[in-house]
Amino acid sequence: MAAALSAIGVDSVAPARQAVGLEGLAIAFALGGGGVYRAVEQIDLSVSDGEFVAIVGPTGCGKSTLLNAAAGLLKPAEGRVSIYGGPLAGLNRRAGYLFQQDALMPWKTALQNVAVALEPQGVPSGEAQERARAWLAKVGLSAFADRYPHMLSGGQRKRVALAQMLIRNPEILLMDEPFGPLDAQTRQIMGNLLLDLWAADRKAVMFVTHDLEEAIALSDRVVVMSAGPAARIVGDYRVPLARPRDIADIRLDKVFHEIQREIWATLKVEVQKAYAQGEGRA
Amino acid sequence: MKRLNLLAWQVGVGLAFLTLWHVFSTTKFGAAKPPLDPFFFSTPLDVIARTWKSFASGEIWRHLWITLLETALAFGIGASTGVAFGFGFALRPKLAAIFDPYIKMANALPRVVLAPIFMLWFGLGIWSKVALGFTLVFFIVFFNVYQGVREVSPVVLSNARMLGMNDRQLMRHVYWPAALTWMFSSLHTAVGFALVGAVVGEYLGASAGLGYKIHEAESVFDTTGVFSGMLILAIVVIVIDVAMTMVERRLLVWRPNHDAGANQT
Numbered sequence: 444m445a446a447a448l449s450a451i452g453v454d455s456v457a458p459a460r461q462a463v464g465l466e467g468l469a470i471a472f473a474l475g476g477g478g479v480y481r482a483v484e485q486i487d488l489s490v491s492d493g494e495f496v497a498i499v500g501p502t503g504c505g506k507s508t509l510l511n512a513a514a515g516l517l518k519p520a521e522g523r524v525s526i527y528g529g530p531l532a533g534l535n536r537r538a539g540y541l542f543q544q545d546a547l548m549p550w551k552t553a554l555q556n557v558a559v560a561l562e563p564q565g566v567p568s569g570e571a572q573e574r575a576r577a578w579l580a581k582v583g584l585s586a587f588a589d590r591y592p593h594m595l596s597g598g599q600r601k602r603v604a605l606a607q608m609l610i611r612n613p614e615i616l617l618m619d620e621p622f623g624p625l626d627a628q629t630r631q632i633m634g635n636l637l638l639d640l641w642a643a644d645r646k647a648v649m650f651v652t653h654d655l656e657e658a659i660a661l662s663d664r665v666v667v668m669s670a671g672p673a674a675r676i677v678g679d680y681r682v683p684l685a686r687p688r689d690i691a692d693i694r695l696d697k698v699f700h701e702i703q704r705e706i707w708a709t710l711k712v713e714v715q716k717a718y719a720q721g722e723g724r725a
Numbered sequence: 726m727k728r729l730n731l732l733a734w735q736v737g738v739g740l741a742f743l744t745l746w747h748v749f750s751t752t753k754f755g756a757a758k759p760p761l762d763p764f765f766f767s768t769p770l771d772v773i774a775r776t777w778k779s780f781a782s783g784e785i786w787r788h789l790w791i792t793l794l795e796t797a798l799a800f801g802i803g804a805s806t807g808v809a810f811g812f813g814f815a816l817r818p819k820l821a822a823i824f825d826p827y828i829k830m831a832n833a834l835p836r837v838v839l840a841p842i843f844m845l846w847f848g849l850g851i852w853s854k855v856a857l858g859f860t861l862v863f864f865i866v867f868f869n870v871y872q873g874v875r876e877v878s879p880v881v882l883s884n885a886r887m888l889g890m891n892d893r894q895l896m897r898h899v900y901w902p903a904a905l906t907w908m909f910s911s912l913h914t915a916v917g918f919a920l921v922g923a924v925v926g927e928y929l930g931a932s933a934g935l936g937y938k939i940h941e942a943e944s945v946f947d948t949t950g951v952f953s954g955m956l957i958l959a960i961v962v963i964v965i966d967v968a969m970t971m972v973e974r975r976l977l978v979w980r981p982n983h984d985a986g987a988n989q990t
Binding site: 514534539542544546547559560562591604607611 | 885902906
């Protein structure tokens with residue numbers, strides 16, 4: 444079993460069509476003082492169609508910037524982003540993005556927030572409302588359709604955001620610590636909900652989190668990033684756990700613990716590095 | 726219960742003030758005149774009686790109508806141009822940067838000094854008052870909308886763009902509602918200033934309106950008339966404010982803690 448868990452090269456396995464390809468990617472930010480902060484460097488990452496890839500790393504290592512580059516929200520300083528083989532220009536129209544922070548329009552009800560996602564595709568508003576209602580039902584919020592975001596709990600808002608992202612039927616899902624602000628129990632419920640919805644038509648997923656357990660429980664592959672600045676990918680692990688999974692139960696699985704121990708060995712070093720840097724800076 | 730309590734206190738403060746005013750303006754306390762000489766301070770009963778009379782005789786309605794018309798025009802024109810410019814500048818930062826010093830200069834100008842100029846330009850009729858109110862309302866709404874559009878949450882904006890919205894859709898679903906919130910939070914102030922512009926304009930030169938009435942009373946040392954005019958103004962302001970609050974409640978239902986106060990009964 445342990446052999447199956449060994450780290451593998453990024454390019455060695457490419458069974459399905461590539462959904463997202465990052466090649467030699469570097470992302471830099473101009474600093475206020477005129478300097479340049481290199482967030483990530485030499486990133487090579489390939490996400491296949493239907494593959495659920497989790498990206499873990501210490502806080503501030505630039506995990507989110509990878510997502511933003513794949514979404515087209517950030518222009519990389521170097522390297523290429525390709526989406527289904529073609530170079531990405533402008534925003535990534537084939538991707539949906541689930542943000543860590545609240546991104547719903549506060550002036551729209553849950554239903555309106557979900558329905559409005561169909562407007563850019565030219566869906567008539569009557570039909571959009573109907574489909575939005577169906578999606579709210581899927582995420583268990585039928586009774587809350589007419590509530591405004593501030594009347595919903597954090598978990599409920601995330602469900603609305605999930606429905607808003609999925610109703611457009613994007614081919615790629617980009618998620619930036621989406622369940623980060625939620626409490627532990629809600630996270631598990633949301634994780635299971637996400638897996639259920641994802642299992643229906645298996646999109647390519649890039650899921651950023653700092654929670655290793657969450658990463659393993661959800662994904663097919665866990666990518667570990669080093670501490671920043673100039674963070675790189677330092678590990679890439681397959682997760683050979685059978686699906687469908689229940690997030691709460693799977694944490695008790697023996698295989699789960701083996702993978703966790705193996706990845707943590709890599710991640711721990713980086714977390715300690717990041718922590719030491721933080722101390723030094725403070 | 727809590728609300729009733731508050732209301733009781735509010736009414737109580739008003740009554741206490743009126744009682745003190747009444748006592749000190751009617752009781753002589755052994756002196757030749759009351760401590761508050763009615764010639765300079767009038768008395769609350771006189772003011773109320775005069776106000777009642779001017780409504781009953783109907784002569785105030787014409788003046789009230791003129792003042793309200795000026796207020797409404799100043800507010801309508803000022804708010805709509807404020808919104809238009811606020812949007813335009815917020816979405817074109819270069820334009821905003823060029824005009825920035827001039828806008829600050831214009832806004833720093835005390836509007837009263839403009840009143841005579843406006844009278845020269847627009848005459849003694851309602852338009853010189855509308856112009857004065859406009860200069861007050863425009864800047865309040867302009868700054869608020871400008872701020873509102875620029876401070877749209879970047880996450881909400883990124884999310885909307887990731888949903889595939891084009892510029893027009895972003896405008897409709899993100900920028901406009903965001904700016905509207907800010908506009909409404911400035912609306913109470915803006916309406917008040919529209920009224921101030923109208924009254925000050927009338928005060929400085931007019932043939933009708935509440936400001937004119939007050940000025941007229943002042944010029945013959947009719948303090949009762951002055952206070953009566955102020956009372957009518959105050960009533961108008963409160964009525965407008967209540968109406969604004971109702972409109973705001975309806976349009977901003979989505980805002981967190983918006984009606985938290987109303988729910989705590």
